[in-house]
Amino acid sequence: MVKTFKVEIVTPERVLFAAEDVVSLMVPAEEGYYGVLAGHAPFLGTLRPGEISIRRERGEQHFMTSGGFMEVTPQRAIVLSEGAEEASSIDVRKAEDALDRARQKLAGGLRGVEREQAEAAREEAEIRLKTARKYQK
16 A cells, blocks of 8 residues: 655645645755655755646646745645646646746846846746646646
8 A cells, every 4th residue: 555645735825735645745845856755754845936746646736836835744745835826727828928028027127126026927937837838738
């Protein structure tokens, strides 16, 4: 029998995902992708924008995150995400529009905080598009 653990993905708006039959979790940590299995040592870490992959006893699910934090114990993992979406529900057209807007802002010669915000918006839109294109069939 495969060991499983509980995983939750929580955004400021809602609990996006919750299941107790997770076999493995892969998240975009600051130093690269980080994998979690049942019985993992306690861990607290920062997430960067990227793809979250969850393997369950019966299939896989994929999400995108704009970053956040993760707490892991031997029995569960909680992802606290600033923003996240399941790959299958990403609106590709909206993501393309957001990417175009961010690129236009960056081309306008922004500086300081405004430039950082535009770069973050561009990165999030790129990740959203990449995740959608990879998993939407």
